[in-house]
Amino acid sequence: MAGAHLFELVIAMFLAIIALHYLAHRLGLPPSVALLAGGAILAFVPGLPAITVDPELVLVIFLPPLLLDGAWSIAAARLRRHLVGIASLAIGAVFFTTVVVAIVAHFLVPSLPWAACAALGAIVSPPDAVSARAVLERVRLPRRLQILLEGESLLNDASGLVLFRLAVAALATGAFSVADAASSFLLLAFGGALVGVIVGTAWVKFVRHLGDEYLIIAATTLLAWISYLLGEFLHVSGVIATVTTGLVASWHQHTVLSAATRMRGTSFWTVVVFLMEAAVFILIGLSLRAVVERGGGFGQLVETMAFPAIAILITLLVARFAWVFGSELVIKLCNTLGLARTQPLGIGGTAILGWAGVRGVVTLALALSLPEDFPGRDFILVMAFAVIVGTVLLQGTTLGPVITWAGLVEAESERARMTMSQAEAAMAQVQFATVRDLAYDGEGKLVHPQLLDRYQRRATTIVDYAKRTEDYMPMLHAHFDVVLEAVAAGRKELIRLHRAGEIDDETLHELERDLDLEELSAISAKA
Incomplete structure (x- = not known):
C-alpha cells in the first residue's frame, strides 16, 4: 500500500474514532463496544483494502505508552498494600486459567498438541490493560477493588507473555519443565523491574537539567518505549520494565515537574492515550476480515467454530470465578486460623472481580504472532478473536449493572485518614x-x-x-x-x-x- 493511501486510512480511522465515540455516548454504550463493532463493519466496506496487523508492531506501538500511563496514574501506596492480592490475580489466576483452558481445548480438539493447547490458554488468559481501562473508567468502584483490577491489568501481561513463549518453545523442542518455567518467569520479572528502576531514576535526574517544559514532555513521552525496548533487548520483561519505570517516574513527578509542565503534559498525554486506546479497538475490529477469510467465511466459521468458541469463553469465566472465589475462601480460612487479618471482599466484590476479565490487544497480538506452521493456528486465532469479542460485548457492557447490583460500600480501612x-x-x-x-x-x-x-x-x-x-x-x-x-x-x-x-x-x-x-x-x- 502506498504511503499516501496508508496515511489517508489513518486519518479516516481517527475520524471514525470520533464518530463512534460520539455515537456510543449518545446511545449509552461503552466506547470499546462501539469501536470494536465499527472496526468490524469497516473491515468489510467494499473497496477498502484488507488491513493486516503486524503483531510485534502493535505491541511495541500501543502497549508501552498505555502501560506507562496506567502505572503513572495508579495509587502506589495502595498498590504496595494489595501487592499479594494483585500477584494472586496477575500470576496465579493467569497460570490457573492457562491450565484449565489447555485441558478444555485438548478435550475439544484431541488432535491439537498439548503445547498448542497451552499456547491458546496463555493467549486468552490475561485480561487486557487497554480493555480494563476502557471499562473501569466508566464505573466507580471501592478503592480496594479498583487497585486490584488496575494492578492486575498492568502486571498480568508479563505472565501471559512468559507462558506463551514457553509453550511455543515447548512445541519446538518437545520438552517442558515447570521448574524452568518458574525460574524463567522470576528472571524476566526481576530483570524487568531492575531495568525499570534504572530507566525511571535516569529520567528523574535527566529532567531536572532539561529546564524546557516541552523537552520534558517529549522526553517523558519517549520514556515508555525506551523502557520497553530496553527490557526486550536485554531479554527481560519489557512489560515489567515499563510499569516499574512509570511507578518510579510517577513517584518523583511531583517534585521534578513544574506546574506548567504537569498541566500541559497531562493535556497532551490524555489525548495521546485516548487515540491509542480507541485505535486498538478499531484495529481489533478490522482484523475480523482476515479471521473470517482464513476460516472460510461466516457460515463455515459459525458451523465449525461456534461451539468451541462458546466453550472456551465459558471456561475462561468459570476458571476466573473459581480462582477469585477460591482465593476468598483461603482468606477466610487464614483469618479463622489466625494466620492473617485480611478483610474478605464479600460476595459482591468477589463477583465483580470475577466478572471484570475483558481481553483485548495482547490476546490478539499473541495469536497473530504464532508461526504460520504452528499446529492449530487458525483454530487458536478464531478462539482468540471470539474471546475478545465475547468479553468486550458481554462483560464490558454489563459490568456497570453488576456493580449496581452488588451495592458495594467503601470499607472503613480503605478510606484515607483525611478528607x-x-x-x-x-x-x-x-x-x-x-x-x-x-x-x-x-x-x-x-x-x-x-x-x-x-x-x-x-x-x-x-x-x-x-x-x-x-x-x-x-x-x-x-x-x-x-x-x-x-x-x-x-x-x-x-x-x-x-x-x-x-x-x-x-x-x-x-x-x-x-x-x-x-x-x-x-x-x-x-x-
Whole structure:
C-alpha cells in the first residue's frame, strides 16, 4: 500500500474514532463496544483494502505508552498494600486459567498438541490493560477493588507473555519443565523491574537539567518505549520494565515537574492515550476480515467454530470465578486460623472481580504472532478473536449493572485518614504560616498586609468549611457559579476588544490564559 493511501486510512480511522465515540455516548454504550463493532463493519466496506496487523508492531506501538500511563496514574501506596492480592490475580489466576483452558481445548480438539493447547490458554488468559481501562473508567468502584483490577491489568501481561513463549518453545523442542518455567518467569520479572528502576531514576535526574517544559514532555513521552525496548533487548520483561519505570517516574513527578509542565503534559498525554486506546479497538475490529477469510467465511466459521468458541469463553469465566472465589475462601480460612487479618471482599466484590476479565490487544497480538506452521493456528486465532469479542460485548457492557447490583460500600480501612477538605485546610494553615513569616521585613515592619490578610482569611474559611462541609456546599456551588459567569463575561469582552482591533493577539492570548486558569480553578473547586 502506498504511503499516501496508508496515511489517508489513518486519518479516516481517527475520524471514525470520533464518530463512534460520539455515537456510543449518545446511545449509552461503552466506547470499546462501539469501536470494536465499527472496526468490524469497516473491515468489510467494499473497496477498502484488507488491513493486516503486524503483531510485534502493535505491541511495541500501543502497549508501552498505555502501560506507562496506567502505572503513572495508579495509587502506589495502595498498590504496595494489595501487592499479594494483585500477584494472586496477575500470576496465579493467569497460570490457573492457562491450565484449565489447555485441558478444555485438548478435550475439544484431541488432535491439537498439548503445547498448542497451552499456547491458546496463555493467549486468552490475561485480561487486557487497554480493555480494563476502557471499562473501569466508566464505573466507580471501592478503592480496594479498583487497585486490584488496575494492578492486575498492568502486571498480568508479563505472565501471559512468559507462558506463551514457553509453550511455543515447548512445541519446538518437545520438552517442558515447570521448574524452568518458574525460574524463567522470576528472571524476566526481576530483570524487568531492575531495568525499570534504572530507566525511571535516569529520567528523574535527566529532567531536572532539561529546564524546557516541552523537552520534558517529549522526553517523558519517549520514556515508555525506551523502557520497553530496553527490557526486550536485554531479554527481560519489557512489560515489567515499563510499569516499574512509570511507578518510579510517577513517584518523583511531583517534585521534578513544574506546574506548567504537569498541566500541559497531562493535556497532551490524555489525548495521546485516548487515540491509542480507541485505535486498538478499531484495529481489533478490522482484523475480523482476515479471521473470517482464513476460516472460510461466516457460515463455515459459525458451523465449525461456534461451539468451541462458546466453550472456551465459558471456561475462561468459570476458571476466573473459581480462582477469585477460591482465593476468598483461603482468606477466610487464614483469618479463622489466625494466620492473617485480611478483610474478605464479600460476595459482591468477589463477583465483580470475577466478572471484570475483558481481553483485548495482547490476546490478539499473541495469536497473530504464532508461526504460520504452528499446529492449530487458525483454530487458536478464531478462539482468540471470539474471546475478545465475547468479553468486550458481554462483560464490558454489563459490568456497570453488576456493580449496581452488588451495592458495594467503601470499607472503613480503605478510606484515607483525611478528607480532601481536611487536607486542604492543613495545606492552607501551612501557607498562612509561611506568608505570616515573610510578610514582615528585617525590622519587623509589615510590608505585605494585603497578602497576609488574604491568606489568613483563606485559612480561616477553609478550616471552617472542613468542619461544616454540608452546610457550606450550596453556598460554595453558588459562589463558583458566579465566578464562572464572570469568567464568561470577561472572555466575551476580551474577544470583542480583539475583534474591534483594540488589543493585539499577544494580549488576547495572555489574558485568555488567565481566564482559562481561573475557570479551571472554579470548576475544580466546585467539583
